[in-house]
Amino acid sequence: MVILLKKNPEKSQLENLIKWLESRNIEIHYSEGRTRTILGLVGDTSLVDIDLLLALDIVEDVKRITEPYKNANRQFHPEDLVIDIQGVKVGGGHFLMIAGPCSIESQEQLLEVAESVKKSGANMLRGGAFKPRTSPYAFQGLREQGLKILLDVKKAVDIPVVTEIMDISQLPLFEEVDVIQVGARNMQNFELLKELGRMPKPVLLKRGLSATLQELLMSAEYIMSGGNENVILCERGIRTFETATRNTLDLSAVPMLKELSHLPVIVDPSHATGISKLVKPMALAAVACGADGLIIEVHNDPAHALCDGPQSLTPRAFDELNQNIQQILPYAY
């Protein structure tokens, strides 16, 4: 961290600042120039509140040089994290293939999709019970009933499951869910993140629509600083000016996140593009640049899905996709 002081900083204030920093075990490199004075801070600056410094009269600007996250930082965890979900592994070379419908509509629907995607190679089932929808008039999911169906199908097909939570109050219902998903709109629901940090259950943390990679890692840090280290990061498209696709899938996030952090990184090409024809090419691209897994929407009757239909694959298309992925995986980054 580098602090640029204003011209002629008030002496006693400067001394106070230096003492305060030293009391936090931070080494200070004082460097006085003709016009400006710079303080170089060395040590664990992840605990320093940058806004506090900026608020001081004598400070003109502050620049971080090391990242403000520690638990999620690869620098302190050089080895890839491998998360074990009921025997299914992700990270460190283990590829996680999550598939299933956007919304759970009925026991029959989910069972059919689950059996089909498992056969095609999926090792985790997804299915939405609580659905975050922009409009209060759109289908909001089967909720408790949907969750019950999901857990029934989990047992019947013997496959771990992931589903989205929308509020802390729903937590008791998630006991048998294997991975809890935090959706893009809740990436900075800090109360929820803190609560999830107190459990041992793996969390699938989706990147917010306008979240920087650093903010995504800070949200992971919220969970991890509570004691729960099992966080899977998920790139699912960001909001830009482009309107041809629903969002812009930021695939450079994959190698970049893996550079910055030891956490597994997976990709959701279905929500990112919103167009079923683009799911296959973007899934292959995600694999090629080193993603640790994918989360794909599959529907047995995409033309009648209750929500997000246009982006779903048929079970057959999913099967073909899976074969193609197996061909590329050995040569991926």
Next chain:
Amino acid sequence: MVILLKKNPEKSQLENLIKWLESRNIEIHYSEGRTRTILGLVGDTSLVDIDLLLALDIVEDVKRITEPYKNANRQFHPEDLVIDIQGVKVGGGHFLMIAGPCSIESQEQLLEVAESVKKSGANMLRGGAFKPRTSPYAFQGLREQGLKILLDVKKAVDIPVVTEIMDISQLPLFEEVDVIQVGARNMQNFELLKELGRMPKPVLLKRGLSATLQELLMSAEYIMSGGNENVILCERGIRTFETATRNTLDLSAVPMLKELSHLPVIVDPSHATGISKLVKPMALAAVACGADGLIIEVHNDPAHALCDGPQSLTPRAFDELNQNIQQILPYAY
């Protein structure tokens, strides 16, 4: 709403679609061209799920022409909504001036600021008890204790108060709060919005960092469709590529929202810019383009604010700002 059909749509599917729409009291204008067929839908299409239509085999594209919100729509509510908050009014020509510190730090601090801003002309007090912070290591607010201070100062100074809620579970603590603020990161916390729709208390709804105006209005619709019509919209800056300011204050949102909706619209220049020097010019600009109010950060010791200090005004600067606003108000749009 206009539905563009694919070439040579399957007849029975088309008939089913038309029957389904007509059962919803929607008039259909069928128009067959050389290469394409168009269905024009007339009626209350706000309840039609656009994704459902897009998912049909025979549909190529769907375009909305009327807005998908009704309760928040000026077309159905031509008169400006005036909200009465313990005698303080906002909307329809009534200007709301909210001021106070970003975070509540102590009874002394809040009392001093409250008395000062009330004297300068503020008619509502703000102060954060629960603080959404990007980093788990940053100051998270005084929480319950902060709320208690706020309510004490409210009585002592006799001024209505607004403060931010971060989770449904905090609701019981907000009983005596006059206006509940939903922060930018919670604009699409739909479970929270539904809950707030069941109460009569006014809600200050901040625009999400990457929310479109339509999404903001859809979130208002979540609250209003539950029965609570007292929603105040707040523009507070959006996320763009520009880094000179913290966010980009989108002031065209003010006249645009007032065109689309009858709800009051206020502006937060402090958070949008993140720079105290920009608060005054942007506050004046907001007034000039027709904002129904402002929410301004004021701190008695900005240089030592526990959070967001760089964007706070001193009580003296706030007093000057207020005088300047009074001069511009009569000539505002």
Next chain:
Amino acid sequence: MVILLKKNPEKSQLENLIKWLESRNIEIHYSEGRTRTILGLVGDTSLVDIDLLLALDIVEDVKRITEPYKNANRQFHPEDLVIDIQGVKVGGGHFLMIAGPCSIESQEQLLEVAESVKKSGANMLRGGAFKPRTSPYAFQGLREQGLKILLDVKKAVDIPVVTEIMDISQLPLFEEVDVIQVGARNMQNFELLKELGRMPKPVLLKRGLSATLQELLMSAEYIMSGGNENVILCERGIRTFETATRNTLDLSAVPMLKELSHLPVIVDPSHATGISKLVKPMALAAVACGADGLIIEVHNDPAHALCDGPQSLTPRAFDELNQNIQQILPYAY
């Protein structure tokens, strides 16, 4: 400028770097910590190519602390620049009101508009002869003929004129034009900027659709470093995810640019919003936050304008706007 070195930098390379910097009259503050070494550079670093430094093996990161522009920098030019255009002044308290049609369509049209806007208080006439249009099939302007009409009307009405150049080869035609406009799409047409830097004629430089304020100032620096100091900056909306308005008018750019630079800053609310109803509120807002001028589209028959009609004002609406601006100007920031 601060250089963060990699761990254990190679000694001879470090010595070379230091020598090279010192040869450019740059003072170096060397600061070695437990894990990292920082070089603080003090002096005129505007001439240092940041990419060159980043390319060095021993360098991990480089952060600028002072701005990379000098001619356009208020730090070196504390007084507002006042530009004199045939007796009409802009900057330093002088307000420039430019008005006229988007495209020049005929002598009759331009003459009528020019006389009308001059009467209403405009002190400069705009009119497009060369039109940058997204589609090759859209009207491209009257070109040479349009320029001729503009210069005829200039004489007839006795008002200075501004019009857009699209390519260096058109320069000879602009001799009698008072201010040359560089459009948003050409803001980084560096060959054109260099050429304009060799002339004494004032340049109206529009901000690119995705240009940062720093990039806008660097483009001004291109012109100014060639010797032409008469640059007027123009905010005209940036590209964001929001689709309710054509672009997002970034009004905080006005006080921010005036903080960073001594150049006059004007605002174009017509192109930014693309909606005639929004022109008035955004023009008033621009004035309130300190803009040195406005450029407004006015058309005698907006419903039949050959291009960009929806954003034009009628002469009558412009007259009303002008009166309203005069009321706000005395109280503006």
Next chain:
Amino acid sequence: MVILLKKNPEKSQLENLIKWLESRNIEIHYSEGRTRTILGLVGDTSLVDIDLLLALDIVEDVKRITEPYKNANRQFHPEDLVIDIQGVKVGGGHFLMIAGPCSIESQEQLLEVAESVKKSGANMLRGGAFKPRTSPYAFQGLREQGLKILLDVKKAVDIPVVTEIMDISQLPLFEEVDVIQVGARNMQNFELLKELGRMPKPVLLKRGLSATLQELLMSAEYIMSGGNENVILCERGIRTFETATRNTLDLSAVPMLKELSHLPVIVDPSHATGISKLVKPMALAAVACGADGLIIEVHNDPAHALCDGPQSLTPRAFDELNQNIQQILPYAY
């Protein structure tokens, strides 16, 4: 194209509009509802100026349903376009691998890189002579001298070359250049595009930093409508709020552009990310999602490149990348 009329449109104006459209061979589907009237337009609407319609008193809104480009539209050109560049083909299954330094620095440098990349499998050489740089103080390229070196090396190594043009006036120097590159900042330099449309030489058209895919295709249309059909599209990253990478590489643009157009689409991972470590994973991802080629920066001494060094690969890294690409190509989308 669908025109939504205002309520109770004036009859004679409506008749005029209908006559005008019919005179352009456009079929009209008139559909009157309880509250609104819709005109469905069928025929070649690519020549209809949408702004002209929007400007009419009786029109409320206009929505395009077919794309406004024709020459670049796959609907009219179902087969992939294959462009032949001195025997090297791109498109329709032919993969184009362009490599070379960002800037041409000397004959020795370029010759060494050219021989090396050709040996590794590149079939076209790139090298910048005219360099668009944000700062007037940064290295601007060797210009005419650089172009001479490029053409010398082209002959010596027997490899086709591509290099960037920055202004029409430079065209005479480009006679022996095989492919002319239009940079991101010039994507909407319409005068330049028109000029290039009059030549038979292939053009490599880079997407602008904030250009939509439709705008990119409209710029291709500018060139193609002049008679030159040999346009190669290039995705090179767009500007978003994310700062971890220089730009955000929008890989969904690849399958989307290939859906919309028959033109070849290549990807520039070097400029998009600005980080050499990310070049390989993003190059592999581009290949996996169906790109017709790549343009990669290679430098024999990346640590001392005169510009954009941080994003260059060494010849050795390029060789490895090429081998990896050959492994993925057979399984790409």
